[in-house]
Amino acid sequence: MGSLTVQNKQTRLMAQARASATFNPYKLTCIIYKDEQTVLKRREAFRRVEKATGTADQSKLPREYADVSREGVYREGVRLGTASFVDGLLHDHDFFSGMDQRYTLSNCTPYGLHYMMFIPTIEEQATSEQAAYWLPLARSGTINGAYCQTELAHGTFVRGIETTATLDTKTDEFVVNTPTFTAAKFWPGAMASSCTHVILMARLIIARKDYGVHPFIIQLRDLDDFSPMPGVELGDIGMKMGYNGTTNGYAIFHNVRIPRDWLLMRHASVDRDGTYNKPKHDKFAYLTMLYARATIAQGSGFKLAQAATIATRFSVVREQGLGPNGEENADGSETTIISYRSQNFRLFTIISRAYAILFTAPTLEGLYASLRNVGETQDFGSLGYYHMLLAGLKAWNTQVAADGTEDARKCCGGHGYILTSGLPSIVAEAAAPATFEGENYVMYQQVGRYLLKCLKVLKVGRRIDPRMGDLEKAFNMYAGGDEIHYCQAKNEQFLDPEVQLSIFEHRAIRLLIKCDEAIEKSQRNGGLSPAKAWNQHMMGIIAAARAYMELVVLQEFIHGVSRINDPAINAALSRLRSVFALTMIVHPQSYDAISFVDGNYIRRDQLAQISSCVNYLLDELLPDAIALTDAWDFTDASLCSAIGQYDGNAYETLMSWTRQLPMNKDLNEKGSACMEAWERWTKLALKPELRAML
């Protein structure tokens, strides 16, 4: 953490804001990271890595801001990524396997996919013989694996993949090829210049017969001199909004030969004679993506919390204006921006959503574990449920994180637009997961499909999967036509979790029934094909899916808070849970909030009461703004933000880092970018007689 040696207006404001907490943030930290032992171990790991990389010293401009060239950012990414990769191996921990030391999903590093996708795929898809060969190499970190699926023209729709792996029975090898330019592998993380091996998703071809997409292992680079293997063309896809500490790559294969048993054969296998043995269940090939979704959905909460931490810290030291309506401060002194309701309304909405995502972690971890066991338990019947819940949480968590980080950035005004605020990179890193490993609009449709199937079962009076008990309960309570149900709560009763839950239940089941009826009607009366009817009502299906996920998330939040024994923390997080539930209704940017009222379950006067509750909650929570963000235990180095320093010394740090920028070292010296631009262009432009020379 930073030190409080510096004393100025900003650090004093920060100290005051920190002192006003109603609970001990360290105790909350131990809840967030499960127990104190883990907190202490994590802190040790961060100290080691930040010491090894020299990132702890906040008086120095972070290197990633000093050199933003493609090569410079990549070099720094490998330098930092190596430090955390090796720390995990030397000290036997996995703190940086899912997220790096900046709390970015570790696929942003050159080594992250090794743990996120490469090893899990082998564990799940390899035979015991294959596992016995590959896992020791992978777990000891003597190879660095990645996951190679997406192609230039093929993304979420895996079946569209064109890359081929053709069996050559003569040599007992597969021959890997990129048949068309649109089949070039494009996007896989770490692939261009960091990994040595990848899981390759390719079409399995035997004797001209196409058996569909299967997982192979293929080596991309030589382990001694790192040169690409014969027939492999590798390249960087270039600078992206974020994730530039690694190289997302493209790969083109020309007759690359791999042994037959580099096809991962636990489920589907190919014999020496070319006989294909098909898998018991065809979804296995996609399991790894499901694992990744669990990690992604969880990680997004930390990104959002980082943005919330920076924006909240800046908001308690930034002063602007004479108070609300310019009326408050007669003495002309300015007001800290967190005092403005529009600012604290936005900040606490963001903070509450970061905690909401946090409380989905137990479910996500449970899903991850269950999926990893599907092979053992042979519980194929559950795959649909797991898939739905992961798709939904991935979509909801990442969307909320993407929107929330950007709003947090906007909360910091102009300073949030500069790289050294740390926010632009956080926004960019939060934006990516909304797209990768399953585009969110596609994810929601998959959730909707599952929910509509459940509804059809419920409509004929049968039971559904007990894990969908919330949907069944909502159906039994509210399916009788929504116009007959009204929320009875008033005023402070809207702080009651049961009342909040009923609002979300009513909305979820109503939207589901509404789009089910609409789809049926379009087919029955409109004569549309099922596909066309689905397309007509796609937005309604997505809305129903999102509403169900919001019900799930609220349940998790309520459940998570109920397990907290510390009374002060329980009280603060209960307020935050109410802010979460009620701002989902009254925040102007909440998705589809109109659906909370268009069924008349909530009336207009109740909406006003809900807004009053939010005002009350925000006033209550203001003293805990810093504690609720400190509790995430982010180091200054992990935030990498001049304006989000723990000690509040925003302006001095920002100016100090700015002065250290290489561009400013030689700004006015001959040969600098500034002077070169003057000599070559500006000078000629400003002299009419010289303009012809341009």
Added chain:
Amino acid sequence: MGSLTVQNKQTRLMAQARASATFNPYKLTCIIYKDEQTVLKRREAFRRVEKATGTADQSKLPREYADVSREGVYREGVRLGTASFVDGLLHDHDFFSGMDQRYTLSNCTPYGLHYMMFIPTIEEQATSEQAAYWLPLARSGTINGAYCQTELAHGTFVRGIETTATLDTKTDEFVVNTPTFTAAKFWPGAMASSCTHVILMARLIIARKDYGVHPFIIQLRDLDDFSPMPGVELGDIGMKMGYNGTTNGYAIFHNVRIPRDWLLMRHASVDRDGTYNKPKHDKFAYLTMLYARATIAQGSGFKLAQAATIATRFSVVREQGLGPNGEENADGSETTIISYRSQNFRLFTIISRAYAILFTAPTLEGLYASLRNVGETQDFGSLGYYHMLLAGLKAWNTQVAADGTEDARKCCGGHGYILTSGLPSIVAEAAAPATFEGENYVMYQQVGRYLLKCLKVLKVGRRIDPRMGDLEKAFNMYAGGDEIHYCQAKNEQFLDPEVQLSIFEHRAIRLLIKCDEAIEKSQRNGGLSPAKAWNQHMMGIIAAARAYMELVVLQEFIHGVSRINDPAINAALSRLRSVFALTMIVHPQSYDAISFVDGNYIRRDQLAQISSCVNYLLDELLPDAIALTDAWDFTDASLCSAIGQYDGNAYETLMSWTRQLPMNKDLNEKGSACMEAWERWTKLALKPELRAML
């Protein structure tokens, strides 16, 4: 424009999509840019500039993607900016004065503030003698001016500015100083390394008396060798999300002396003996910011249209999945993503909002002209109205553009995340105006303040400014308590502009009355101070202001379309206007859509009818998707997008640009970033016995 010489699946899909238009896009281009002569002149200017800069050739990787280092991006910015600056001077046009050749607000270039703020400020604030000296220098482009107001700790709240200009009557000079580190000028565009002079906003001090913030001219760099003037410390604030082709700078002043008459004295003046003559109207100092808001509000529509163009073009060539619900294509062929309702719903919402912003242009131009004449007309009474409308349009237009560009980027999936798609820079450039020149949440509060004043007048039965006739009309129609008014429309009647207008009118006045009553109640019954009451209901005030602006924008859209004589274009834009109005209600991401129904003006069954209308409109508009975006007449060079090429050749261009990246030229050669990273870090990390060396 691109050429159709290349023939592949993507270019064929694009040709088909283009051929399906129901109108002639060139005719719409002539409407967008006012007349054909302007279109032709603009095209000539673009051809000259793109030829001079070599940006027309789309087979080459654009330089800004080749070198993304701070210095490289700045160098390219000056190179391109100089070309358009000089073209305007040599060919006497102002096509690039408000927006550059990439349709970014020209304050992103090293010369843009010269026209956006420097010259207008002199024209408005200088005496005729001062104007006679400065304007010839400025207009002939022999000096490059900027605007220096924001400080490290002071932004939107101009009165907080700390920089001082103290009169020295002995030498008849002002002495400019930065009294504290928080007073460092921080953010002004072009200031670090491109401009020669700036308008300096500083506190005028005479004999220890502080007369508040006034506009001065100060020279920052020598016109011969470009070195900073004595006592001026200049620096770059570093890389930002966007706008890096210029240097936003910081400046610290140490006893910098300027002649007394470099204070712009048209309104407030200082005599030789130090006598201060105060201005007739104290708002003059802020006029330049108002001019800038008109330009900003207009420019945001073009950014949004650029993003819509790229996303729409990519959506007609990108194929994914087997159609809605995976059911449509039995033959296994994939479907272009624009066919999915979720995709075309989002795209046409974005397109309709870009046109909505476009149709606010006449009003913005009128406001700009009126403001420029305030000095002559002495029409101070109108300033409040001008200020409100500009603040509101600036806030609404820029927010819609910021959100819409990001959603357009997400519509392109992973490829939208790569710089070479052109979208990340467009998103970053659209995000900035939501913050600068008046933060949007502050802007909406200023609108709200004005509207609440109008309401108080209406409530006592008096008339208000006739230019607020729409508010008065809404008040007279709906003020009698909203529960008694119901929208009578059904089904296709929601396509009627009058019906749409009534919905927006009812909502606007209802929200205004609601927050007025809430504020009064909090003071009367709650005993809150006016400031505290305002703060409690700030979100409601902002909602009312936004709702009024959306009414204004819809009126402009209706009015703009009504003036279009071409029947085919009128029909298409009428559909688009309906999409605009109705998606403001039913789009899940529309701000505060809940307020359309919580007053019961629209009932639930009507919402379903509105959704059906939107489905109908989208089916009708699909054939015009390309024509509606082509009409904006963006050159490939101005979009700078591999996936948004006019000819649809997205994948070949993306792969070609990717292969040209410098990083890929020497990827596997000794000394490359990749090989250096391997030698220094990865190799050691992968060899357990070498890890200690790290």
